Amino acid sequence: MKSRLSGNEAVAYAMKQVNPDVMGAFPITPSTEIAEYFAAYVANGEVNTEFVTVESEHSSMSVCIAAQAAGARSVCATSSCGLALMYELLYVAASCRLPITLACVNRALSGPININHDYSDSMGARDSGWIQIYAENNQEAYDNFIMAIPIGEAPEVRLPVMTCMDGFITSHAVENIELLDTGVVRQFVGEYSPQHYLLKKENPLAVGPYDISAYYMEHKVQEAEAMKAAKARILEVAKEFEKISGRRYGLFEEYRMEDADLALVIMGSSAGTGKTAVDKLREAGIKAGLVKIRVFRPFPGEELAQTLAGTRAVAVMDKSEGFSANGGPLFAETRSALYDLKQRPYLINIVYGLGGRDIKVEDFEQVFKRLASIAESGDIHPVYSHMGHRTKGAIA
Amino acid sequence: MATTGIVEFRWHGRGGQGAKTACLLLAEAAGLQGKFVQGFPEYGPERMGAPITAYNRISDQRCNIHSNIYNPDYVIVVDETLLGSVDVTGGLKKDGAVIINTPSSPQEMRARLNGWGGKICTIDARRIAEQYLGSNLPNTPMLAAAVKVSGVLQIEPFFANIEASFKHKFAARPRLIEGNMATLKKSMEEVQIG
Numbered sequence: 001m002k003s004r005l006s007g008n009e010a011v012a013y014a015m016k017q018v019n020p021d022v023m024g025a026f027p028i029t030p031s032t033e034i035a036e037y038f039a040a041y042v043a044n045g046e047v048n049t050e051f052v053t054v055e056s057e058h059s060s061m062s063v064c065i066a067a068q069a070a071g072a073r074s075v076c077a078t079s080s081c082g083l084a085l086m087y088e089l090l091y092v093a094a095s096c097r098l099p100i101t102l103a104c105v106n107r108a109l110s111g112p113i114n115i116n117h118d119y120s121d122s123m124g125a126r127d128s129g130w131i132q133i134y135a136e137n138n139q140e141a142y143d144n145f146i147m148a149i150p151i152g153e154a155p156e157v158r159l160p161v162m163t164c165m166d167g168f169i170t171s172h173a174v175e176n177i178e179l180l181d182t183g184v185v186r187q188f189v190g191e192y193s194p195q196h197y198l199l200k201k202e203n204p205l206a207v208g209p210y211d212i213s214a215y216y217m218e219h220k221v222q223e224a225e226a227m228k229a230a231k232a233r234i235l236e237v238a239k240e241f242e243k244i245s246g247r248r249y250g251l252f253e254e255y256r257m258e259d260a261d262l263a264l265v266i267m268g269s270s271a272g273t274g275k276t277a278v279d280k281l282r283e284a285g286i287k288a289g290l291v292k293i294r295v296f297r298p299f300p301g302e303e304l305a306q307t308l309a310g311t312r313a314v315a316v317m318d319k320s321e322g323f324s325a326n327g328g329p330l331f332a333e334t335r336s337a338l339y340d341l342k343q344r345p346y347l348i349n350i351v352y353g354l355g356g357r358d359i360k361v362e363d364f365e366q367v368f369k370r371l372a373s374i375a376e377s378g379d380i381h382p383v384y385s386h387m388g389h390r391t392k393g394a395i396a
Numbered sequence: 397m398a399t400t401g402i403v404e405f406r407w408h409g410r411g412g413q414g415a416k417t418a419c420l421l422l423a424e425a426a427g428l429q430g431k432f433v434q435g436f437p438e439y440g441p442e443r444m445g446a447p448i449t450a451y452n453r454i455s456d457q458r459c460n461i462h463s464n465i466y467n468p469d470y471v472i473v474v475d476e477t478l479l480g481s482v483d484v485t486g487g488l489k490k491d492g493a494v495i496i497n498t499p500s501s502p503q504e505m506r507a508r509l510n511g512w513g514g515k516i517c518t519i520d521a522r523r524i525a526e527q528y529l530g531s532n533l534p535n536t537p538m539l540a541a542a543v544k545v546s547g548v549l550q551i552e553p554f555f556a557n558i559e560a561s562f563k564h565k566f567a568a569r570p571r572l573i574e575g576n577m578a579t580l581k582k583s584m585e586e587v588q589i590g
Contacts, residue, residue: 004427030439115439137462169462173436174423176458272460360463 001179007135007170010142010177011077011103011163012037015047017185018149020101021072021192022050024063028082029115030167031105035077057082061089061100068098069207071197073149076100079167080107083121087128093160094129095223096208099152100160102130103145106268107167108355116356117167119267119320123329129223131161131230132297134267136253138175140294141165143247146180147237149189154237156229158194166269168356184244231298251300253292254307256282260289262371263308263345265334266317267293270352270359274317277364288368293330301337308338312375313346315367319353327351327384346374349384357388403548404465405452407538408484409474412444414535418474419450421539421558426454428557429549438464447482454548472542473497474521474534485512495541495587497521497534502590517545519587528579529572536576540583555580 005013012034015023025035042051050072052063057078064074078086083104093100109120122132131151135141141163148161165171180188198207211219231251238249255275257263262281264274271292281288291307293300308314316335318328326332331349338344350367353359367387374380405422409415416437423435434453440446451465466487473484473496485494493515496505502516509516521537529536543549559577566572 004424004433136460166462168439169436172439173434173462174420175434176427176432269462272462275460358464360466361461 001181003177003179004174005138005142005177006033006172006174007138007141007165008033008105008172009037010138011145011165012041013179014142014145014185015075015103016041017180017182018073018075018146018189019047019186020049020075022052022063022067022074024060024067024074024076025051025053026055026057026060026078026082028057028079030107030171031077031079031082031103033171034103034105057085058089061086061093064100064102065089065093065096065098068093068100069096069198071192071194071199073153073192074100075102077103077105079105080109080115080121083125084109087125090125090128090130090160092208095219097158097223097226098160099149099158101145101148101152102160102162103141104162104164105167105171106164114355115167117169117319118354118356119164119318120354122162122164123320123322125162126297126329129159129227130297131157131159131227131234131295133161133163133234133295134293135163135165135170136269136271136292137170138165138173139177139247141170142177142179143241143245143249146185146188147234147241147249150237150240151230151233153192153194154233155195157226157233159223159226159230164268169269178245178247180245188240188244227298231295231300234295249294251295251303252307253294255290255292257289257291257307259287260310261287261312261375262368263289263291263311263314264317264364264367265291265293265304265308265314265330267296267330268319270317270319273359273361274364277361277368280361280365281368286368286372296330296333299333299337301333304334305337305341308334308345309341309343311345313371314348315371316347316349317367318349318351321351321354331384346378346380347383348374348380350387351385352387359388363388401457402453402455402459403470403546404468405454405470405472405542405546406465406468407450407452407472407474408478408482409448409450409535410444410478411446411448413474414533415448415472415474415538416450418472418535418539418542419452421561422452422542423454424561425543425554425557426452426549429553431455432458434459447478468492470495470542470546472538474538479508483510485509485514488512488514490514493517493545493589495519495538495545497538499523502588506590516590517541517587518590519583521583524579524582524586528582529575536579537583540580541587544584544587545589551584
């Protein structure tokens with residue numbers, strides 16, 4: 001069905017089609033609308049979800065953990081400081097191997113307080129054991145949420161999944177979208193039937209007890225193995241999803257990369273803007289390309305290295321800082337992934353768009369101009385820099 | 397520009413006047429006519445009366461660009477009092493148009509537009525809204541003016557689609573459906589193109 005929805009409406013609609021058992025709900029801009037729309041579905045009797053309103057995100061994630069441990073399929077939505085308040089529980093959800101699905105509407109973390117988009121919230125949670133899948137637009141946000149469920153619940157994975165979309169840019173923008181039939185979605189996600197759960201009378205179990213040193217590491221290794229296994233599962237689910245939707249997804253999207261000399265590695269909505277810059281450069285005879293990272297956890301390092309192996313110069317675009325003094329999180333992953341290549345492209349890192357600072361087609365053209373010069377000269381300094389900010393002089 | 401083939405609108409209003417709603421209605425109406433659309437607000441601190449900006453892109457192909465709009469084809473000024481503080485014609489394409497909610501004529505407005513030499517359209521949205529809706533809700537008249545001046549949509553299907561949308565939205569208040577439809581039609585007649 002063709003429609004026009006904002007990213008938040010699209011994800012709320014996906015949740016309605018999934019009809020989860022439990023939603024832990026607490027509002028925070030810009031994700032608030034998801035819980036609002038969903039509350040209307042509950043009130044109208046369009047879903048039979050147990051909608052649990054709580055007093056904080058710490059509690060909304062606790063509700064999801066308890067419900068999922070009891071054998072119920074649970075969902076949640078949050079942003080920014082809300083995700084930060086969940087941090088302790090994010091690790092609990094992942095280590096208890098509870099495949100909760102969380103819609104993360106990315107927003108800058110305080111401080112200074114800001115409601116606009118960057119990835120500082122979900123990047124802070126990148127080591128929590130959650131699968132992370134990022135969307136470029138409303139369509140991908142919708143599709144990713146539906147795919148998240150059979151990914152996370154697969155027996156070889158059993159990990160929670162965070163589906164991320166750009167706050168405001170995607171969450172509050174109305175665009176065209178293709179929706180699936182509810183019956184098709186229900187069949188695609190199936191029933192949640194975990195092997196073990198709290199209330200299974202044949203084999204009741206304790207969830208989340210103290211783990212002594214004699215066992216803790218085994219559990220962590222299993223969790224790491226599950227994250228590795230998630231990669232194949234994500235591709236398998238994408239293949240199934242293509243059958244019902246006609247839309248094709250991978251670990252990342254390669255845009256005009258076949259013969260690209262110069263490339264961007266980027267995430268989210270700005271990838272769309274970057275694609276337009278690539279098109280313009282291609283018209284001018286420049287072999288530009290773009291890789292949009294869709295799955296950040298597990299990180300598709302080997303696959304990305306293969307894709308970038310033929311390029312001459314690459315800019316990794318980070319929309320969160322990280323304060324490592326050595327580049328942003330996407331850069332760290334990408335540079336590490338390229339280490340095993342015999343012949344590597346020149347690699348730089350540009351941090352942009354913090355707190356909703358806009359990035360335009362022309363900005364990407366400047367980045368490609370710099371890459372062209374690096375490909376010629378080999379001079380990559382400064383390796384790590386910021387873009388789109390004013391200098392002290394300009395502000396004064 | 398990278399925006400060839402895309403018609404771009406920039407809305408300037410104040411929080412509470414419905415500029416964002418009008419922007420989203422334009423996206424919906426264009427989508428129902430088979431167009432690819434974007435309708436999105438730019439948020440700052442949200443409060444009643446503060447200046448807000450919203451944007452539309454309307455095209456025949458899906459538009460991947462997700463930046464704000466810096467060189468619009470049309471600018472819609474929902475509140476005349478913004479002229480003193482916001483450079484509303486900034487970046488407006490030379491062959492584009494600015495559409496202002498004011499009782500003044502296009503000629504009278506020119507002096508207040510920082511040397512803007514292009515097309516100026518005016519509409520007394522407040523008077524029309526007060527007459528047909530009973531209160532100062534300028535967004536419906538401004539939506540009509542934007543559709544009329546841009547010519548980006550077919551008018552009759554636009555009326556039919558919007559009426560269906562109002563019927564859904566105001567199911568419990570049928571008076572508002574008639575009022576809004578009368579407002580749209582009257583506004584299309586009244587907008588002055590200077």
